Amino acid sequence: MTREADFIARLRAIATHPAARGLADDAAVLPLSGEIVLTHDMLVEGVHFLPTDPPGDVAWKLVAVNLSDLAAKGAAPIGALMGYGFTGDPGWDAAFAEGLARALTTFGLPLLGGDTVAMPATAPRTLGLTAIGQAPASGAPSRAGARPGDRLWVTGSVGDAGIGLAIARGVANGPAALLERYRRPVPRLGLGAALAPLAHAMADMSDGLLIDAARMAAASDVAIEIALEAIPLSPALRATAGDGREARIAAASAGDDYELLIAAPIEAQEAIRAAAEQAGLPISPVGTFTAGAGIRLNDRGEPLPLPARLGFEHDG
Template sequence: MNETEFLAAIRCLATDPAARGFADDAAVLGDLVLTHDMIVEGVHFLPDDPPEDVAWKLAAVNLSDLAAKGAEPVGCLLGYTLGAAAWNARFVAGLREVLARHAMPLLGGDTVRANGPRSFGLTAIGRAARAPSRDGARAGDALYVTGTIGRAGIGLQLLKDGNAGPEIDAYRRPQPRLAEGRALAPLVHAMMDVSDGLLIDAKRMADASGLAVSIDLAAVPVSGDPLDAVVAGDDYELLFAVPTDATLPVPSTRIGHFEEGLGLSLTKAGIAVPLPPSLGWLHG
């Protein structure tokens, strides 16, 4: 049973409607939104990454899932693997900072030891009157994105090359769009966060909605090269589908539209652009 088969088998266990078929950013149970993300040393972070930033990112990626469902943070549970003394202290400092910034209290969790690379898990719980799914886009809807795409990807490249730059902070300390998510949730037909890359995530929204999506590359607000930006991950902006005549309560940019059909197409000022070989970060 490889990863694809494992995920298919696990999806068969997710029979409860609250699971949303594992096809959404979070589970939705009444007015509660629940999400759990894990990070592993050597895979999602490196032993010499600043521990404060590891804590920040662990919380921020989960908070971004809450943001995508228009939820207000209620609390979180932490699964922590102990490390060296100084590392633990710096992790706690970073955790204190990110939880205070987003008013998410720590409610519980577990602490373990491991002989080898360490793993952390965080479960974030939020509350939303109405949590938009990613499968509700309608033909004719416009596709919008908040903020700028590609900054985190530039930051990652700077780190890999051993260079410095302000984009490193965008990669290490993403800012979940909680206020924007709450303001948008009542208006949107579908919403998700951009975690793996704009193109792959937009295609996921279109696939889930049973529609085709077309993106105008010239319209996407990017840092750096547009074709690099739209396949880079970790930006944690919000991507959403709304009627073309919607009045939006937060700054955002119209970058495409949904129509009958299937798949993703890319244009630049009206001219078709070939899709890049990879649309974003594929897990595994």
């Protein structure tokens, strides 16, 4: 059995859903109805993950970043198609397949199809995943629906993955929990589904709180004012980087957290807090949308200059 055939046999063992047709057909075929959410995100070695990241964690991340897009639309996962480039390391491929099986099982996401291709041995590992989900009955909230007076909420904690990346690169020390946040982000599927009916706008936070909030404001044709002191930091981050202004600005402009940003009217406040409590996750109001354009940053009422870099802009 060639190494490719071995990998494909592993994928076939994962792809037991009837719509996958045993990965032996030209395409997946499945019944769908209603509003469907579709996303496709790629991961490239050296750009989105480090050559030293464990292959199983890369598989997890490939699944998680796509499911995070579904979570941001309040959608329930239906299935996925994967594009996988072989780069001549059967051990890596096998460990990836194991991690993929674990991630798909964790999130109940059937593998329905895709493509495996040979790549030149010098090419960076390149992966793509298309995730398909069912929009909530209330409709998939857009990124563009924030209105003046809406509050901006963020789930979980901010900045952990940024320090996790520094730990993975060997340029910082810190607890394993922060490394884990970088390597194995958890898409907020349940909470996303609960928040969607309450939100004017939703998006996931992949490139940084400041940049993703600014994008939501720009798409919605409004301005956003962020309260630095309200940004939720985890105990692990505070123990590592402290809780000063510098640490907070770094957290607010770091990527890879995959939390959700939600724009919602003040009246939704109690329902939002109740949804988060039920999901067992913190949720924090971190800003206010106003008429106008652009992003402003305050610290306990004091206007601050924006950092030169609002977040990660690797790919527009």
